[in-house]
Amino acid sequence: MDDLLAAARALDARDDLAGFRSRFIIVDDDLIYLDGNSLGRLPLATRDRLRTVVETEWGERLIDGWSEWIGLAREAGAALAGRVLDAAPEELVLADSTTVNLYKLAAAALDARPGRRVIVTDDDNFPTDRYVLQGLAAARGLDLRVLATDPDRGVDAAAVRDALDDDVALVSLSHVAYRSGAVADLPGITADAHAAGALTLWDLSHSVGSVPIPLAAAGADLAAGCTYKHLNGGPGAPSFVYVRGGLQAELRQPIWGWFGQRDQFGMAGGYDPADSIDRFLVGTPPVLGAYGALEGIRLTAEAGIDRIAAKARGLGRYACDLYDAWLAPLGLTLASPRDDDRRGAHVTLHHPQAWRMCQALKAAKVIPDFRTPDRLRLGLAPLYTRYEDVYTGLARLRDIVADGSYLAFPAQRTRVT
Structure with a gap:
């Protein structure tokens, strides 16, 4: 046994999260799954819960199942509070997709800063975020100020600070970069944006369930994130919305639906938004997806984000050690921060033939994923x-x-999801 393998086994023996692996469906122990940052594994609890929902709550109770389902959005939001996200239960709710939630929050933030004509983001932000902001800027005649970001090091807080002035309405960035895993300085950027009179909107899709997110401590304004990556909510599971408590009454999101109405079942002729986080809801929730998200969130909360983040740092550090020993001599380069505190729960490698390597790895029963330009991304999901x-x-x-x-x-790439 070589020293690196001995080190891995010693670390596994000391892992206080090791027991969580048995709580996921793992059919083939020889298949190395390194793509949980795109789609998490299926928890046993989710399989069992969905079976009950389908067979009993829907199959037997029919419409009476709504007595269980009507509060799912708030129940999932409350489950995120505390042990997963630094936020209060009344600041979180499950709703819609990440893209739709980003649109709702960005539009509401822009309305809350009338007269300001600039949105700040960066060119390494996830594509859907940039597209949403491009669409809002085009529809409203605003300027989209796009900062150049090194895709390996992540967004530069100093560059964001330099881009701020009294014309900026909104700063919208990803907390963890989707390509490199680089962690942005959420507290520092939020403070700088507030000093300039702007609001902040954070995409937490690659950070929730993998690293601590100091929303309340930083005074962050708005955030959204998906539940099907590190939260293991299942394909297409709904997103969540965070709105700082003191800001909720000031904002009115643009999609007025009956789940956001103050007296939902009063069926009034005019729209009167709820006083709570419920005003950011729109229509009927996807019940099966919401249950998947809720069970994944509960599992993450049970483990605790501090323990999860500690293991993510350890897994990343160990992957970097293997890179130094084996892969750097073969011409691959590290495309993620080495600093544990600057790296989320994935490690990315760069090589001109990364696409081919990705396909070869899949054939060798290792599931990573590929991201442009020429990057092989390795997701390190601490729970399994x-x-x-x-x-x-x-x-x-x-x-x-x-x-x-x-x-x-x-060498030719086909569709990449």
């Missing part, structure tokens, strides 16, 4: 990824690069 999984996955990568077998795979 073992240190020995990282060892095995990167050993297989080392072998296919060393023997050139990846060159047998087509």
Whole structure:
């Protein structure tokens, strides 16, 4: 046994989250899954809960199931509060997709800063975020100020500060960069935006369930994030919305639906938004997806974000050690921060043939993913990824690069999700 494998097994033996792996469906123990930052594994509790929902709550109770379902959005929001997100239960609610929630929050923020004509974001922000902001800017005749960001190091707080002036209405960024895993300075950027009179909107999709997110401590204004990555909510599970408590009454989101109405079942002719976080709801919630999100959130909350983040740092550090020993000599470069506090729960490698390597790894029973330009992204999900999984996955990568077998795979990329 080599020293690196011995180190992995020793770390696994000391892992106080090790028991959580058995609470997920894992059919093939030889398949190394390193893509939980795109889609988390299926928790056993979710499978069992959905079976009950379908067979009993829907199948037997029919419309009476709504007595259980009507409060799901707030129940899931409350489950996020505290042990997953630094926020109060009344500041969180489950609703819609991340893209729709980003639109609602950005539009509401712009309305709350009349006369200001600039939105600040960066070119490494996730594409849907940029598209939403582009659309709002085009529809309202605003300026979108897009900062250049190094995709390996993440957004530069100093560059954001330099871009601020009294014409900026909104700063919208990702907390953890989707390509590199770089963690942005959420407290510092939020403070700078507030000093300039602007509001902040954070995309938490790659950070929720993987790193601490100091929303309340930083006084963050708005945030949204998906539940199907590190929260293991399932494909297409609904997103969540965070709105700082003191800001809720000031904002009116643009999609007026009956779930956001003050007296929902009064069926009034005019729209009167609820006084609470409920005003950011729109229509009927996706019940099955909401249950998936709720069970994944509960599992994450049980583990606790501090323990999860500590293991994420350890897994990333170990992956960097393997990169130094095996992959740097073969011509790959590290495209993520080395500093544990600056890196989320994935590690990215760069190589001109990363696409081919990604396909070769899948054939070798390792599931990573690919991101442009030429980046191989390795998700390290602390609740079920073992240190020995990282060892095995990167050993297989080392072998296919060393023997050139990846060159047998087509260079042309097809659709990437």
